[in-house]
Amino acid sequence: MIDYRIDADGIATLTIHVADRPMNVLNHASIAAFDAAVKQAIADPAARGVIVTSSRPEFVAGGDLDLIRHIRTAEESFAAGGPFSRTLRTLETSGKPFVAAINGSALGGGLEICLACHRRIVADDPKIQLGVPEVTLGLLPGAGGTQRLPRMIGIKAALPYLLEGRKADPAKALEAGIVDEVVPAAQLLERARAWLLSDGAKSVVKPWDGKHFKFPGGAPQTAGPTQIFFAAGGALLAKTQGLQPAPEAILACVYDGCQVDIDTGLRIEQRQFARLATSQATKNMIRTLFYDLGEANRLAGRAKDVPVRKFSRVGILGAGMMGAGLAHVSALAGLDVVLLDTTQASAEQGKAYGAKILDAQVARGRLAQAQRDSTLARVKATTEYADLAGCEIVIEAVFEDRAVKAEVTRRAEAAMSADAIFASNTSTLPITGLAEVSARPGQFVGLHFFSPVEKMPLVEVIRGAQTSEATIAHALDFAKRIRKTPIVVNDCPAFYANRAFGMYAYEAMTLLGEGVNPALIENAGRMAGMPMPPLALIDEFSVELLHKALKQARIDQGSAYREQPQDAVMEVMVEQLGRLGRKVGQGFYEHPAEGGKRLWPGLATHFPLAAEQPTLEEVRDRLMYAQSLEAARCVAEGIVTERDADVGSLLGWGFPSVLGGVLGQIDTVGPGRFVERCDAMARRHGERFEVPPALRELAARGGFYRAT
Template sequence: MIEYSIDGDGIAAIVWNMADRPMNVMNGESLAAFREAVYKAIADKAVKGVIVTSAKGDFVAGADLVNLLKESKDAAKALQNSFALQKLFRDIEKAGKPFVAAINGTALGGGYEICLACHRRIAADNPKALIGLPEATIGLLPGAGGTQRLPRMIGVSKALPMMLEGRKVDPKAALALGMVDEVVPPGELLIRAKAWLLGEGQTAHVKPWDQKGFRVPEAANTPKGMQVFTAGNAMLRARTMGNYPNAQYIMSCVYEGMLVDIDTGLKIESRYFVACTQSKEARNMIRSLFFSIGEANKLANRPKGVPTQAYTKIGILGAGMMGAGIAWAASSAGLQVVLLDSTQESADRGKAYSAGLLDKRIKAKKATEADKEKQLGLITATTSYEALKGCDLVIEAVFEDRAIKAEVTKRAEAQLAADAIFASNTSTLPITGLAEASARPANFIGLHFFSPVDRMPLVEIIRGKATSDETLARAMDFVKKIRKTPIVVNDSRGFYTSRVFATYVNEGLSLLAEGVAPALIENAGKAAGMPVGPLALADEVSLELMHRIRSQTRRDLGAAYKPDSSEPVLGLLVEKLGRMGKKAGKGFYDYPVDGKKRLWPELAQHFPVKAEQPALADVIKRLVYIQSVETARCLEEKVVIDLRDADVGSIMGWGFPPFRGGTVSQIDTVGLQPFVAECDQLAQKFGSRFTPPKLLRDMAAEGRSFYTA
């Protein structure tokens, strides 16, 4: 776990090597062993200096979150554990002999905080390694000295963004920021660490903040510090809307800690850290953004006993924005791609999309011209279906029109091997119905990508009634191959993501129809934690597309179709006013060429604003509760198979607020009984769409929750 040795020159090596873990992590057992080794080295007069490093490909990944959540249930005990860890790191700093962190690979969170406690940080030149304090991304803060040491080392204005945004940088970027002191070739890492210890390190083992007269130049009681914290607080509020307590705690740790000595600052940090661990926001984020996404990426729901599919060549039908994006993702993973469209011009334009993305990467020095040539060489833009021969998988990404989809399905399948998979990228049309055009429905599946594909990490895999276990397993293998996160759902109109996402937009339209001020609707959406307001989101999706989908649904369902309160709003804008959305330059917003978008001033003429407006909190509740109610219906109907997929899908698919943990976790956070009661009240006021399904009523009556912890 922790290897300890001393060489003939008096240099001790403390080497992290947790044999039972893929990466080194900080937990009770590993920290006890590390503590023992540290004090052994400090006490040994023969030891002139200490190298802290790792025998694994990476340094230390950070805290063991399972262990952290378990131990943090008792706040008093958690605080004592934090104080003990802070003392260990302070004893390294005050050891009277030099410690150097030889960072051979990724060092994140607590792993990097070990490095910060050392007197020097030397990193191997490994471009795949990541260094940083990403705790903010899971609702926590750096709790082992990070909020106190990093600002003192590189300055408050540099350190705050690193911590508040949870940035992870490569070794060279870390060097430029001052987060490490040297970057050397991997083979020279330990040689250089030892040379420093025996040389400069013999007189450079007192930290600047332990030297007389040290002052933080950007502390809050300095002119520059006042500017940094004033602007920082304003920016933080604008970005988080006060929904993420850990972000405010990070700001407070730095603000308060830079006004006092390091030891007092560390105590301040410990108290804020424990407060974070007790928050519902942190537990929601850790559950969904760490554990649940981790399980999804490990293909936890993959059918057992199916050999892993090795992909070499895939086909994509339709070179529009979605098809071009999928081509980019597949070629980025080294796959040959046949990008097919009805005209060569369209196919070439789809390939050019990848060229454009590669040009941006080259400009950012993340790729070379050789990389571009190699990746573009994998994409064949064509109009010929014969080019699909040899494809392991074909993904259809054409218009949301059953007839067109049926035609391309038949033409593509005529060129494919009997065991090849055919997938549809439809966002709403049931897969079982689309599979009727297939000669092999067992090999037919839905792969719903999100736009823009190059940035959106989620793929919703939809299983039709005839889809085989083998096809599902092989489809999951493809999603993993292109480095996306899969969730698996059963077939339904709109599946899970489109169905629930639509409720957010529709509720915004319903509020507008009721006379709620457009600005209040939009601000409530953002204050709730959504990326944008529902009206802006409707514009981005395209009002015309939404209207077309509803028309198709109406034709499919006939008399069974039930219009909702948002439908007249959409019909008016598209059919009578010709406002089609952002792409057309006009929707709920105007999009001037030479300025920022703004709400269409004439909205009030068509949707008069009532004199009495609802409270912001009430609008927020409607916008977020409706999403959880519809998710519960998806669970009851067995559309969603796994709770974790529901939460992961909502956060990664359409930006449901991470601090709420996802649409399922939100119900648990509120509590089943109060959630059901509040939804019943909403249903009485605004309509049956808020009526809780039987699943929620039964769980509330039995005192159950979705998650046990």
């Protein structure tokens, strides 16, 4: 795993190559090999200096999460992470100069190797990324990252990298002081070798090991950094509501560890790392955000016997916000796009939506003008269905009206190639019913994107009753082509995401109708870790949209429709008051044109407060458990798999990652306790909290993720 070579000038080179993994990662074997190579170089009397580099495209991609996934105790954590931290400390205090020749991305433990070296030289490649992004998976840099980075570049500069997982390309890393040189890739090893042979390599005591070390920007206990910690702590609490242990542990490492010598700081870091490695929140995040999300992005559920389909041209029907967003992301992915609407002006307006996004990126220096122009040139705005010829896939994104969708389906299919796929971006209407007008129902599929398309990573691939397995596979190929994460969902009204997520909004309106203080409802949603409070969220996408879905459900189900508790609230807001949400400046909140919003005082008139108010915990549980129950029903009905249910909840509507997703919440609470709590809520609040038999049986067996 580590190749050790020494040349005639006494320059040793340690070349990292973890052959049994797709990338260079740090695990038990590679850590042991690196430790042995470092000690060999230190002990070798012929070695006057050491280069650490990689023979693979990346330097080191970080730690192998299998190393952490199965840690159960603090002792296991110390045994897993302690040796690597000690190796790096041995390296930097050895008296021999070590230089990191960074040929590719160095992330997590990879960058920690570089920070321990006495000089860092990186290849001039903008694709290279340097950072310590462990916080995004509920961890912290456990081999000195929380101690060396603040000592190198100052506490204020280091915190965004540590708390946010920020990454830097070589130019930004040089500007920040994370690396010492940026050189052409072809000169990387020679430049590293030249430094080791220079006078600069003769004194290799790290600044923090010297007698007169001073923190750049001031020590933690001085006025400036103290204010930084206060501000960071307050911002952190506001952002995470105290639900995410990793940022808090990182802040504690920096605050406590940087007030003592570095060896003590490293021990503090190891203790905080153990706290995270053994926490349920971290295990939830690793499972869903790394393993499950990785499987979804690799299309692990795709039929293996269906050849991969290449896409070069896509047709989009409807140039509203959704269609325009689809056109933009498709063009950005290199596809030619036919954007069709009823008038040329509407089609051009949809194209202009993408132009506005691209222009903003050019203005910020994130995109070259030539790239902006070439991307926009891929979009053809038109009113002619004949222009759909040659499209491998056509996606309708018109109004949620069956008649309108039927009309565009017939007209599009008449112009499409025989082997092309037709997809509907409907958010609620069952695909099987929409496909009844299709001349090729086997090639008819649902592709439910989330708004705004350019920002939301998820797409639901919906299988209708006659959709072929090849069409599902090719729809997954298309999702990957435009850089979206797909989940496969079987057909039903509202599909999976809107069914489960809708319960958040519905329960909030039910609570309001019961007389619960709207401020209590909003605070409960916020403190549960949801991206937005529920009533504010409803205002964003408009209560009118939910009301239309309600009316459609009544039409579809006829006499079988059963009134729901939230129905009356929607009727008051839409039909009586015309308070449709932010788009008209008034909903559950007031949205003045000059900005700022507040809960509408008139809510108390139309939904009088009950004399007795529930506890914050009860409101929170109703908002959160309602989502998990509906997701569990979807799994029991075969609508979605457990993996896709959790991935979909994190990417589709921002369910708290520390819970691992809507199903992960059940295991985190404890399956037995979850069922018991739902039973109590069902007795008090109604049948929507009744536990499906499949979930009750699963709870008795130990939960969804008992194996992990």
